[in-house]
Amino acid sequence: MAVKKIYFKLFLTFAVFLLAGLLFAGCSGYKEAATGISEKNPDKSNTITVRDYFGREVEVPARAKRLACLYAFAGHVVAMLGKGENIVAVVEGLKRDILMTEMLTNIKDASVPAMGGGAVNLEELIRVSPDVIFIKGDTGKNEGEIEKLEKSKIPYLVVDCKNIKEQQYIIEMIGQVVGCRDKAKRYNQFYRQCIDRVQKKVSGIPLKDRIRVYHSVNEATRTDPKDSLPADWLQVAGAVDVSVDKDLKLIEEKYFASLEQILVWDPDVIIVNESGVADYIMKNKQWSSLSAVKNHKVYQMPNGMSRWGHPGSLETPMAILWTAKTLYPELFSDLDMVKETKNFYKEFYNFDLSDETALKILSGEGMRLSKGEENKK
Amino acid sequence: MITRKKIIYAILILSPLVCIFFSLFIGRFPLSVPLVVKILWSKLAMSASSLPDKYNTVIWEIRMPRAILGALVGGSLAISGAAFQGLFRNPLVSSGILGVSSGAGFGAALAILIFNSTSYTYIFAFCFGGLAVLLSYLIGRVYNTTPAIMLVLGGVIVSSVFSALISFAKYVADPYNQLPTIVFWLMGSLASARYHDFIIGGIPMTIGIIGLIAIRWRINVLSMGDKEARSLGIDTALNKGIVIICATLATAGAVCVSGIIGWVGLVMPHIGRMLVGNDNKLLIPASLSLGACFLILVDNLGRVITGSEIPLGILTALVGGPFFVYLLKKTKGGGW
Incomplete structure (x- = not known):
């Protein structure tokens, strides 16, 4: 009797494992047909x-x-x-x-x-x-x-x-x-042109007169450390990035500033790259005494392919133009961001934007789907 | 004797207030001591403040809510720990050990996952916190010879299962919208405490705390054992239920506000016991007060030690871990 029981138990355990295995196999199986091994693999010797x-x-x-x-x-x-x-x-x-x-x-x-x-x-x-x-x-x-x-x-x-x-x-x-080396070179050339265009006007501004900017990355208190792309392009755009060179809290490769620290910096302008965050900052009492909030100088950055100016954003040259114009509108009155935006996506992505979409990109809203929607279309 | 009691109560009420007061002086924003006093005074005197807005923001919008919320969270964790210890007649348990914290944390994560917003987190946190106690208790009853250790083991099992479920929830969460929210919830930080948190997190904590204080003498009776309690005319099932609900409410509220903070609930009641003795009538309020003071102190320490803040959980674990070993040695794994 006892022996029988042991066999039964063994059988049961085995069955459970088998079932679990089948379940997992079933879950991963649907992708099987999507891609086969490519025959067009380039010659490995080359x-x-x-x-x-x-x-x-x-x-x-x-x-x-x-x-x-x-x-x-x-x-x-x-x-x-x-x-x-x-x-x-x-x-x-x-x-x-x-x-x-x-x-x-x-x-x-x-x-x-x-x-x-x-x-x-x-x-x-x-x-x-x-x-x-x-x-x-x-x-x-x-x-x-x-x-x-x-x-x-x-x-x-x-x-x-x-x-x-x-x-x-x-x-x-x-x-x-x-x-595609040529196109990459062309892009970098455009990149440099944007930098030159902005630098020509802002490099004359003495350091003490430059606008001090706090750059919020996704979350309100996440910001730029030194030696980061945003720190570099903000400087090129004629801003003083307040968070560079300061003690930041590092959580999972992201840098955060404490609220009190932001109050100590008291930036002239806050730019945020996630929709909704500007609203959060404007309405939150803890931020209300900042001069940027009082003077309504909290701006939502554009969002096209990526959030402009995000660490590792390819639209960084555009972010430089946008930021320069936002900070020093009188210096860049000749800069038409809608036109620039349309040109940019036409030139580099061969994508014809309507004025409407260009404005949508510049407003930073509605260019990303939320979770789950990516599978619906 | 009555005067001694009064003095003790006075100390218990005053010490968290003193801690809250002193924590107003500590932080990144440079404010001198006289300046802080001036800011406080100008608010209390209702006089139109001539001070810059920023000063008021730092004191009233950042440091004050943080200190008060810290006190509430610490108090909730400690008082529910004391209640569980009394209820189960087991010095080794607390809401952390019984898995309530992990359960509540998982509930919160699940609510974010399902509803994509934080509005249902409290209900879920409470339900799963309650479920965790129940499971720990049932597992603890499987083997009756060493009930104290078995309950702890039950809790270990339950809390590790819920921790695994939390990790799983994080894994399936949307890395852009949901994951940051979940991580933020579970991180255990008071850094962004706002008055808004009082409304949603403060209510369950306050209800739990008040409930436990109100029935603290019954915990005394319950801790004598079921038979004895019944012979004294106490409905044990009902009273146990109330204690568990209150303690779970307080813990769930704390987890929802500041994430899982371990060890406070275990250590504080024991320190309270060293100070005021075993009587739950005094021990429950003492734990509340001690927990509140402890968490404010730890939070301030975390703010001061380095430029960037050290998460609360790290510091409480560094204190609590060794203390647990000491308790194990002292109680030899048995009851009192």
């Missing part, structure tokens, strides 16, 4: 060597045809370079950029190997078998993730930047990888 953000010399297939963009910035660059249809894997965020999905229908079906912004699912990545993987600096510093990527034998490139110069380098590097 490779080029590039240097990534960490200074690693990496050998990648020339004119890589299957691209995994595990950092939204890389996706934006690839799309700008006109190779968006080669993207086979993305991060979830890319699926929610309205402009991006409108331009590239393949994004919606692209694989997401790192669900929930978490760890990379190696098998999913190998199944998609990209020629090259673009990852974020944070991922590149994570030993566990790197070990996995090494195992996949797929070359990965760290694409990140701490300032404008590095961003321009990375754009050119991606251009080299996907075989």
Whole structure:
């Protein structure tokens, strides 16, 4: 009797495991048909060597045809370079950029190997078998993730930047990888033109007269540390970024300032890059005594492909123009942001914007889908 | 004897107030001591303040709500710890150990996940907090020889399951909208405390605290054991239920305001016991007062030690962990 019972229990345990296994297999199975292994894999002997953000010399297939963009910035660059249809894997965020999905229908079906912004699912990545993987600096510093990527034998490139110069380098590097160096160069040329255009007017302003700006990144109290892209472009735009060089609280790779600290800085202007945050700041009593709030100088930044001026935003040159005009309207009265915006997306994304959409981008509202909607269309 | 009691009560009421008062002087924004006094005075005297708005904001909108909320949270955690210890006749339990905090935390995360807003978090936090106590209690009854340790083990199991569920909730949450909210909720910080929080978080905490204070003498009776309590004419099931509901309400409110802060609920009642003895009539208010003072102090410490703030949970765990070991040694895993 007792023996029978043990067998029964063993059987039961086995059955449970089997069932669980089947369940998981069922869950992951639906993607099977989406992509097969590509026959168009470029000749492996034909490779080029590039240097990534960490200074690693990496050998990648020339004119890589299957691209995994595990950092939204890389996706934006690839799309700008006109190779968006080669993207086979993305991060979830890319699926929610309205402009991006409108331009590239393949994004919606692209694989997401790192669900929930978490760890990379190696098998999913190998199944998609990209020629090259673009990852974020944070991922590149994570030993566990790197070990996995090494195992996949797929070359990965760290694409990140701490300032404008590095961003321009990375754009050119991606251009080299996907075989569009010219366009990348053209973009950087435009980037430099924007900087020159603004610098010509603001460089004459003495430091003490420059407008002191607090830049809120997503959350109200999240802001820029020193050696970051926003810190660099804000300075180029003629602003003094109050949070640079100060003690900030670091939580999961993000930097936060305390409320009292913001009160100590008392910035002249607050710019925020997430919709709703400006409203929150204006209505919150804890912020009410700031001069920027009292003088109604809290501005929502534009949001196009990405939030303009976000760490790693490709629209940084546009953010520089917008910020310069917002801070010093009398100096930039000749700058028509609607026109500039339309030109920008036409020139680099071949996207004809209506005035209405351009205004929508500039208002920073409604350019991103909320959770769940990315699968509906 | 009566005067001694009065003195004790006076100390218990005054000390949190003193702590709140002193924490108004501590922070990043440079304000000298006379200046703070002046700001306080100008408000109390209702005179039109000639001081810059910013000063008022720092004191009245940032430091004051933070201190008061800290006091409420610390008090709630400590008082519910004391209530659970009395109720289960077990010196090793608290709302953290019984899994109430993790349960409530998971409830909050689940509410954010389902409704995509924070409006239902309190109800969910309360329900799952209650569920956690119940589960811990049931697991604890599986094996009756060493009830004190079994209850702790039950709590360990329940709270680790709920912690895992929290991680799972974070994993499936939308990384752009929901995840920051959940992380923010669970982080355990009073940094952004606002008066708004009093309305939603303060109510459950206050109800819980008042309820426990009101029936504190019954906890004495309950702690004698079911049979004895019944023979004294007490409806044990009803009273136990009320104590658990109040303690869970207080804990859930605290978790909703400031995330999971461990150990306060375990350590404070014991320090209270060293000071005022075992009588719950005095111990319950003493725990409340001690918890309030402790959390304000820890919060201030976290603000002062480094430029950037140290999360509360780290400091309370550094104090509470070793203390738990000491308790284990002292009680030898048994009851009182």
